[in-house]
Amino acid sequence: xxxxxxxxxxxxxxxxxxxxxxxxxxxxxxxxxxxxxxxxxxxxxxxxxxxxxxxxxxxxxxxxxxxxxxxxxxxxxxxxxxxxxxxxxxxx
Numbered sequence: 566x567x568x569x570x571x572x573x574x575x576x577x578x579x580x581x582x583x584x585x586x587x588x589x590x591x592x593x594x595x596x597x598x599x600x601x602x603x604x605x606x607x608x609x610x611x612x613x614x615x616x617x618x619x620x621x622x623x624x625x626x627x628x629x630x631x632x633x634x635x636x637x638x639x640x641x642x643x644x645x646x647x648x649x650x651x652x653x654x655x656x657x
Contacts, residue, residue, distance in 0.1 A: 590615065 588596070590611050597607040 587618075588614070 593611055593614055594607055597610055602610070
């Protein structure tokens with residue numbers, strides 16, 4: 566949002582970003598219109614919000630993929646008891 570050239574500095578300073586909750590695009594547009602923002606400012610806010618949600622989603626998928634890869638690497642180190650019946654018999 567700080568990089569936006571459409572939103573005025575006064576508007577950027579009024580926005581509370583510490584406790585942001587999820588809001589869909591239509592609700593965001595409605596709230597921006599109620600706040601008296603222009604169409605260009607509203608469109609910019611929706612674009613910023615959409616980009617932020619997409620970035621968060623990508624980061625979440627990357628984290629899940631990383632966890633899956635780490636799990637696969639760790640699982641490779643587990644002993645394969647199906648190929649060694651003698652090892653299975655010694656465990657029971």
